[in-house]
Amino acid sequence: MTDLQTVFDGARKDGRAVLVGYLPAGFPSFGGCIAAFTAMVAAGVEIVEVGLPYSDPVLDGPVIQEASDRALRAGTRTRDVLRTVEAVAATGVATLLMSYWNPVERHGVETFARDLVGAGAAGLITPDLIPDEAEEWVAASDRYGLDRIFLVSPASTDARIRTAVDACRGFVYATSIMGVTGTREQTGRHAPDLVARVREQTDLPVSLGLGVSNRAQASEVAAYADGVIVGSAFVRRLLDAPDEATGVDRVGALAAELADGVRHPHGD
Numbered sequence: 001m002t003d004l005q006t007v008f009d010g011a012r013k014d015g016r017a018v019l020v021g022y023l024p025a026g027f028p029s030f031g032g033c034i035a036a037f038t039a040m041v042a043a044g045v046e047i048v049e050v051g052l053p054y055s056d057p058v059l060d061g062p063v064i065q066e067a068s069d070r071a072l073r074a075g076t077r078t079r080d081v082l083r084t085v086e087a088v089a090a091t092g093v094a095t096l097l098m099s100y101w102n103p104v105e106r107h108g109v110e111t112f113a114r115d116l117v118g119a120g121a122a123g124l125i126t127p128d129l130i131p132d133e134a135e136e137w138v139a140a141s142d143r144y145g146l147d148r149i150f151l152v153s154p155a156s157t158d159a160r161i162r163t164a165v166d167a168c169r170g171f172v173y174a175t176s177i178m179g180v181t182g183t184r185e186q187t188g189r190h191a192p193d194l195v196a197r198v199r200e201q202t203d204l205p206v207s208l209g210l211g212v213s214n215r216a217q218a219s220e221v222a223a224y225a226d227g228v229i230v231g232s233a234f235v236r237r238l239l240d241a242p243d244e245a246t247g248v249d250r251v252g253a254l255a256a257e258l259a260d261g262v263r264h265p266h267g268d
């Protein structure tokens with residue numbers, strides 16, 4: 001049983017969803033990012049996604065783009081991202097890396113898988129890699145026992161969903177809307193239908209991301225999804241803070257709010 005399976009199985013036994021938190025490595029600093037993840041976990045985040053900052057983030061909205069740009073300008077490189085994964089995973093939390101495919105190829109797919117395992121990661125989320133083109137990654141992740149998470153969206157056909165879930169291991173990442181990351185007043189009217197469509201084709205947990213920013217939204221999503229993924233809202237707390245310590249405190253406070261929502265699904 002993988003780290004992710006253990007987390008989701010435990011949540012299912014408790015009759016609730018899992019809270020997943022994202023931040024790009026190196027933001028607001030190397031140490032500040034680790035401190036923010038630690039605050040998240042202490043407040044109830046059970047799976048963390050460490051983002052690898054990238055210069056051409058096609059899925060990321062302006063909030064995450066700004067944070068990633070700051071991390072890159074501060075000198076954050078792949079080795080620093082792996083060190084962040086190692087530090088966060090050492091706390092005992094299930095830790096994923098989220099990366100666009102180009103940095104993985106530049107590092108070397110086999111080497112990347114080896115280094116990811118060495119850092120203690122449970123797996124990799126690849127937002128711009130489709131299963132049809134993932135043969136090399138599927139083989140490497142199988143060799144190193146890494147979970148691999150692909151994305152589906154409301155525009156995905158049933159055939160495309162089948163291809164994605166067959167390639168996934170750990171959970172399926174469902175995006176609530178068509179578009180880039182960012183907080184929204186609503187999480188997407190097609191989201192419940194998408195989760196239901198995915199569940200028709202797999203027993204894997206389905207986690208929903210893009211748009212969740214407060215307790216009410218977390219509670220709403222937790223009523224129909226296995227995991228609630230939050231990224232931009234955490235990043236915004238750090239961007240708006242007057243200093244790093246305050247930002248870390250605000251991240252922890254938001255995590256506590258969201259965790260309460262996830263543990264009390266809408267209508268509970």
